[in-house]
Amino acid sequence: MSDQSTVVAVAGQRTELMSKIRVMLVVGARPQFIKSAPLISEILSKHRRIELSIIHSGQHYDPEMSTTFFRQLQIPLPLVNLRAGSGSHARQTATILERLEEPMLKAKPDIVIVPGDTNTTLAGALAAAKLGFPLAHLEAGLRSGDMTMPEEINRRLTDHCSSILFAPTQTAANNLKTEGLGRLTYLTGDTMADALRTAAPLIEREQDAALERLALTPQKYVLVTLHRPSNVDDPGRLREVMLALRKVAEKLRVVFPAHPRTRLGLDKLMNLKRLAMNGITLTSPQGYLETLSLLKNARCLLTDSGGMQKESFLLHVPCVTFRLTTEWPETLVGNANRLVFRPRMIASAILKVSFDEKLKEGIKGLKNPFGDGHASRRIARIIEQQI
Numbered sequence: 001m002s003d004q005s006t007v008v009a010v011a012g013q014r015t016e017l018m019s020k021i022r023v024m025l026v027v028g029a030r031p032q033f034i035k036s037a038p039l040i041s042e043i044l045s046k047h048r049r050i051e052l053s054i055i056h057s058g059q060h061y062d063p064e065m066s067t068t069f070f071r072q073l074q075i076p077l078p079l080v081n082l083r084a085g086s087g088s089h090a091r092q093t094a095t096i097l098e099r100l101e102e103p104m105l106k107a108k109p110d111i112v113i114v115p116g117d118t119n120t121t122l123a124g125a126l127a128a129a130k131l132g133f134p135l136a137h138l139e140a141g142l143r144s145g146d147m148t149m150p151e152e153i154n155r156r157l158t159d160h161c162s163s164i165l166f167a168p169t170q171t172a173a174n175n176l177k178t179e180g181l182g183r184l185t186y187l188t189g190d191t192m193a194d195a196l197r198t199a200a201p202l203i204e205r206e207q208d209a210a211l212e213r214l215a216l217t218p219q220k221y222v223l224v225t226l227h228r229p230s231n232v233d234d235p236g237r238l239r240e241v242m243l244a245l246r247k248v249a250e251k252l253r254v255v256f257p258a259h260p261r262t263r264l265g266l267d268k269l270m271n272l273k274r275l276a277m278n279g280i281t282l283t284s285p286q287g288y289l290e291t292l293s294l295l296k297n298a299r300c301l302l303t304d305s306g307g308m309q310k311e312s313f314l315l316h317v318p319c320v321t322f323r324l325t326t327e328w329p330e331t332l333v334g335n336a337n338r339l340v341f342r343p344r345m346i347a348s349a350i351l352k353v354s355f356d357e358k359l360k361e362g363i364k365g366l367k368n369p370f371g372d373g374h375a376s377r378r379i380a381r382i383i384e385q386q387i
Contacts, residue, residue: 021050021387024109024133026100028057028084028120031307034288035115035139037073038194042376044076049384053107057096057120058083068287073195079103089119089150096123101131109133110387111164115191117142117155117306117327125158134387138191138379140165141172141181142306142327148230151306152327164386166379168192169330169369188378189371192307196292196314197373203292210293214255214281218297222252222350225291227259228304231322238265240343241322242280245302247347249279252299252354257283257291299354302346309337310370316363318353322346330369334362 043050056078082099112128114121115138128135167173168190176185301312301319309331312319319337331337340349
């Protein structure tokens with residue numbers, strides 16, 4: 001080989017090496033696994049130029065809240081598990097932030113991606129910003145207007161640390177523009193819509209088994225998921241919630257997969273064996289496919305989760321959200337979702353929407369604001385173009 005040929009070959013190798021994009025994805029909680037799974041699949045299957053490493057903060061460490069989701073969503077095992085565990089918001093965020101520094105410095109990512117609005121999201125954003133690595137926020141621009149919610153603080157701070165903002169809806173993109181972040185914003189659609197599109201045939205296949213395990217009949221029950229400290233850590237408020245659910249159980253069965261912190265509150269509050277006698281089925285947290293199967297066949301959803309408001313909307317199931325505000329105002333259109341904050345209003349709200357057949361049909365006709373199920377494809381392409 002001539003000297004000139006050698007130079008050309010070496011230059012070509014160097015160009016190939018330089019063209020690789022090192023992407024670090026920081027996750028740690030159940031909603032983040034769901035949001036990230038379609039993007040991970042897209043990158044690994046179609047974007048060889050991107051080298052992806054996954055860091056698990058360990059914020060959700062219970063197997064039913066973590067390991068099961070990695071398996072069902074076919075997410076590769078993380079490069080590192082920081083094992084941050086539980087604790088106060090300050091302690092948990094600080095622990096993750098401190099433990100992220102070493103793997104982040106070692107990997108030297110071209111960009112760090114943080115999805116959602118958990119303490120892991122904020123810790124990942126701060127770590128990247130402090131260490132000088134570019135940051136992208138997946139599911140950027142959400143605003144509830146309630147600064148008492150830890151998630152609202154996390155998402156706002158993360159957006160203003162970021163170099164790239166992936167907005168899931170037009171409303172989110174508008175929020176970012178209002179805050180002076182429009183030039184960093186890309187309207188991509190919602191990756192949770194991607195996940196649901198991929199999961200649809202699996203739900204059809206698995207739903208009979210999911211219902212059979214709990215001896216459920218489609219459209220004969222309501223589904224409940226509550227986990228926010230403001231709802232489940234206050235014994236008086238939790239007691240009122242359970243009294244409301246007992247009223248609902250006089251008309252429809254109530255299925256309540258309990259988050260670990262919710263289960264702890266219920267353990268202290270009442271005799272759990274008596275709940276079954278009152279028509280309330282208390283279960284452990286369910287996997288992703290099991291949860292969607294239960295939701296799809298429910299008369300109504302009662303939740304305080306952001307993600308499940310969206311999933312309920314996309315599956316055309318009426319939703320009652322046990323909060324004063326929502327970061328997903330799109331779901332309020334056509335009364336597909338309604339906000340309730342007083343426990344005593346829960347029973348009447350659930351029963352009203354559960355037996356309103358016109359409402360259920362109306363939800364099916366609503367425009368989908370969450371995209372076409374191909375947000376991950378757009379996000380991966382933007383990363384390749386911008387980094």
